[in-house]
Amino acid sequence: MSGSRDLLHLAWIIPALPLFGAVFLLLFGKRIGEPVAGWIATALMSLAFVWSLVMLVSLLDLPTEMRASVLNANVLWSWMPAGALHVDMGTFADPLSITWALLVTGVGTLIHLYSIGYMHGDERYSRFFAYLNLFAASMLILVLGSNFLVTFLGWEGVGLCSYLLISFWFERNSAAVAGKKAFVTNRVGDVGFLLAMFLIFASYGTLNYSAVGPGARSVSSGTATAIALLLLLAACGKSAQIPLHLWLPDAMEGPTPVSALIHAATMVTAGVFLLCRAHPFLDATSSGTVVAWVGGITALLAGTVAILQPDIKRALAYSTVSQLGYMFLAVGLHAYTAAVFMVLCHAFYKGCLFLGSGSVIHGNHDVQDMRVMGGFRKYMPYTAFAMVVAWLAIAGVPPLSGFFSKDEIISQAFLRDDYALWVIGIVAAAFTAVYMTRLIFLTFYGNERFRVAGDGPGAGSGVGHEALPVISGGSDDGVAVLDHDHTAPAGDDDSDPSPTVAYGDPVPVPNGHPPHEAPGIMVLPVMVLALLAAIGGILNLPFTSMEWLDKFLEPSFRGVPAVKPDSFAQGFGLEMLTFAIAACGIFFAYKLYKKGLEYADRDPLNEKLGVLAPILGNAYYYDHGISKLVGGPGRATASWLNRVVDAKIIDGAVNGVGHFFELLSRGVQEIQDGHVRRYAMGIALGTVGILLYVVLWIGR
Amino acid sequence: MPVLATTIDAGWYLVLAALVFTIGAAGLLTRRNVLVMFMCVELMLNAVNLTFVTFARELNDIRGQVIVFFILAVAAAEVAVGLAIIVAIFRRRRGATADDLDLLKDPTA
Numbered sequence A: 001m002s003g004s005r006d007l008l009h010l011a012w013i014i015p016a017l018p019l020f021g022a023v024f025l026l027l028f029g030k031r032i033g034e035p036v037a038g039w040i041a042t043a044l045m046s047l048a049f050v051w052s053l054v055m056l057v058s059l060l061d062l063p064t065e066m067r068a069s070v071l072n073a074n075v076l077w078s079w080m081p082a083g084a085l086h087v088d089m090g091t092f093a094d095p096l097s098i099t100w101a102l103l104v105t106g107v108g109t110l111i112h113l114y115s116i117g118y119m120h121g122d123e124r125y126s127r128f129f130a131y132l133n134l135f136a137a138s139m140l141i142l143v144l145g146s147n148f149l150v151t152f153l154g155w156e157g158v159g160l161c162s163y164l165l166i167s168f169w170f171e172r173n174s175a176a177v178a179g180k181k182a183f184v185t186n187r188v189g190d191v192g193f194l195l196a197m198f199l200i201f202a203s204y205g206t207l208n209y210s211a212v213g214p215g216a217r218s219v220s221s222g223t224a225t226a227i228a229l230l231l232l233l234a235a236c237g238k239s240a241q242i243p244l245h246l247w248l249p250d251a252m253e254g255p256t257p258v259s260a261l262i263h264a265a266t267m268v269t270a271g272v273f274l275l276c277r278a279h280p281f282l283d284a285t286s287s288g289t290v291v292a293w294v295g296g297i298t299a300l301l302a303g304t305v306a307i308l309q310p311d312i313k314r315a316l317a318y319s320t321v322s323q324l325g326y327m328f329l330a331v332g333l334h335a336y337t338a339a340v341f342m343v344l345c346h347a348f349y350k351g352c353l354f355l356g357s358g359s360v361i362h363g364n365h366d367v368q369d370m371r372v373m374g375g376f377r378k379y380m381p382y383t384a385f386a387m388v389v390a391w392l393a394i395a396g397v398p399p400l401s402g403f404f405s406k407d408e409i410i411s412q413a414f415l416r417d418d419y420a421l422w423v424i425g426i427v428a429a430a431f432t433a434v435y436m437t438r439l440i441f442l443t444f445y446g447n448e449r450f451r452v453a454g455d456g457p458g459a460g461s462g463v464g465h466e467a468l469p470v471i472s473g474g475s476d477d478g479v480a481v482l483d484h485d486h487t488a489p490a491g492d493d494d495s496d497p498s499p500t501v502a503y504g505d506p507v508p509v510p511n512g513h514p515p516h517e518a519p520g521i522m523v524l525p526v527m528v529l530a531l532l533a534a535i536g537g538i539l540n541l542p543f544t545s546m547e548w549l550d551k552f553l554e555p556s557f558r559g560v561p562a563v564k565p566d567s568f569a570q571g572f573g574l575e576m577l578t579f580a581i582a583a584c585g586i587f588f589a590y591k592l593y594k595k596g597l598e599y600a601d602r603d604p605l606n607e608k609l610g611v612l613a614p615i616l617g618n619a620y621y622y623d624h625g626i627s628k629l630v631g632g633p634g635r636a637t638a639s640w641l642n643r644v645v646d647a648k649i650i651d652g653a654v655n656g657v658g659h660f661f662e663l664l665s666r667g668v669q670e671i672q673d674g675h676v677r678r679y680a681m682g683i684a685l686g687t688v689g690i691l692l693y694v695v696l697w698i699g700r
Numbered sequence B: 001m002p003v004l005a006t007t008i009d010a011g012w013y014l015v016l017a018a019l020v021f022t023i024g025a026a027g028l029l030t031r032r033n034v035l036v037m038f039m040c041v042e043l044m045l046n047a048v049n050l051t052f053v054t055f056a057r058e059l060n061d062i063r064g065q066v067i068v069f070f071i072l073a074v075a076a077a078e079v080a081v082g083l084a085i086i087v088a089i090f091r092r093r094r095g096a097t098a099d100d101l102d103l104l105k106d107p108t109a
Helices: A002-032 A036-061 A097-116 A124-145 A149-167 A174-203 A209-215 A222-236 A247-251 A255-265 A267-275 A279-284 A288-306 A314-332 A334-362 A380-394 A401-415 A417-442 A455-461 A520-540 A548-557 A569-591 A606-607 A613-616 A619-665 A677-697 B010-030 B035-056 B061-091
Strands: A073-082 A085-092
Touching: A002 A036, A002 A097, A002 A124, A002 A380, A002 A401, A036 A097, A036 A124, A073 A613, A073 B035, A085 A149, A085 B035, A097 A267, A097 A314, A097 A520, A097 A548, A097 A613, A124 A149, A124 A247, A124 A255, A124 A267, A149 A174, A149 A209, A149 A222, A149 A255, A149 A267, A149 A314, A174 A209, A174 A222, A174 A247, A209 A255, A222 A267, A222 A288, A247 A255, A247 A314, A255 A267, A255 A314, A255 A334, A255 A520, A255 A606, A255 A613, A267 A279, A267 A619, A279 A314, A279 A548, A288 A314, A288 A417, A288 A613, A288 A619, A314 A334, A314 A417, A314 A619, A334 A401, A334 A520, A334 A548, A380 A401, A380 A520, A380 A569, A401 A569, A417 A619, A520 A548, A569 A619, A606 A613, A606 B035, A677 B010, A677 B061, B035 B061
Parallel strands: none
Antiparallel strands: A073 A085
16 A cells, blocks of 8 residues: 555656656757657657556546545655745646646546657657647646646646647747737736735645645635635636637637647647645635636536537537537536546547548648538548547537536536536537538538638539638649648748638639548558547446446545435436437528538528627627727727836836936945046045044043 | 073064064055065955964964965965966066056046
């Protein structure tokens, strides 16, 4: 038993492996080159996964009550011994952190493997893998840290990697801008994290999780609420919740494996992790309600936006925001296990969907506009199969994973008598079903709209539009580029930072070539994730003896009361009701899109929604609004501050001090005449004067 | 009692030190040649050294001698730097009159 605890103290090896890979590849990657660099990164990730499994086994070897014990923490070295503030660099292995470590390394390995195929031929191939490894290391530091500051180190690390990877193809202006947007938006959340840490330190004198957990009720409820809300702000930034959600859809400018790994499966769940770690603050106060409402509103609004996105990746991005909203909803309801369960299942099916969409884009000559897809199942049967499985999973069709995970959250809202949130959850689930069905049918079923005008059923798409700009990277002259060149597409206008495929115009140009299936190295991870998305539900089946995840995580969430359905029938009824509504959503979208699109620029749902369509399609003009606000009054305020406050008040104060002393010195500056002997005389006279004073006055 | 056996009273040493110090100080204030001023500073330093050694012996306290070692070390360093500066000045100006070297004064004054 003590042996397994000693093993748990070796949890630092999990982040150390990819960290070594990142340093190694940054130093020697260029010399190693393709594909060995990719294999090194993948091998290190799989080793980290194996070590996480060892950690899991050692954890299970401990008796239940010892699994989240303080003794599992291990101090590696003293990081900041600064007076009262003493922070150690250390790891803490408990069920919560090990669950996340398994998720990051497991899904991470698959996505590394996929990237070997996806990044084939990129000129910065090895640097991509160095960044991916660095990201994995940061994420693992984040989850395995023994105190808030170590977590913050990883938190900033993943933010940096997110920035580096979103703008990986920085030659494209929109990618560079999207990276900056993500970075700056995340900083807003980080302010919350920092302030929360200051408050925690001021209240407890330490940042260790082990000390903070039991003490949440010992501080005043005002302080605890402030800490909880500041942490919520931090989590909103990282997990793209309203009002800080706007960076995630733009983050899709990065390579698709990045979207899958960072912006769907792992990094964006860091906010959920943080709130789970700090759950005593939520339990001690009523701030959980705020978390739940933020999550619920985000889930609903992002779901409504996703239904009209023409870009396959942006639709998935809004879907991710919406699903993250569910996780926040669960956290706010104190149903932490349900949130973690959702994180796991979401990583499986959203990872699969993103990697699948990557295969679609890869096979479709870098065009990612769904309006010119259709009928792809014939050309890429494996990808189509995997994505259909993941679609059914996310839509909540039993017995796939999404059914169990999402319905558990929605049922929890009902069981905790939060009927408003329950209704929001159900409606959002219906939207989930609609946008996912639309995505699948536009991509894989219906008419083939990728043929050039005059050559297929989608021929009418270009009629009436004189300018048909290229909507995605790749071919800007209408000729498909068969050999994928993932470096910067030259066709993009450098001055236009707008996303790859925005809602509404421009009308996409069909590229005229049928898509092709992705190579085996890309198909395999998609298939594995599809399998996991299908069977992931068994982690936590709603039967008393089979709630394995509940039981495993229980030590980390000790003292949080679990709310269970009164009877099996009640639980079953709740889940069936949610499923029925989701099924209506699927059916509705199926009716609309089963034949594809008659005209590529006419979306039937768009026309059905009428005036609402542009509002939803443009995401409630939130981005425009922020741009207007920051660009208009924001810039005016900054300019006023620059002109008045900075130039007059701050510079005035600084210059005023200077002028004051200049005036003061005017009389005595004559003395400084540069004559050394006169200075020496001054010193001599001064010494004599002091001596006289000592002898005559003090010695008296 | 033979006259030869008498020891010199500590006061004389102090008087000698005071004289040397005064010569050094007066030279520093009156001479214009930088090299001579520099030698005057050395005189003053050694006068202080003599005082320290005298008191160390008189009071039977070894710390006085220890301080002398420090002063010697610092003085050696000072000589190295100071002479280098003086040589540099000689090279540029063909002379080393302290009163000409007033570049650091306030130009507006």
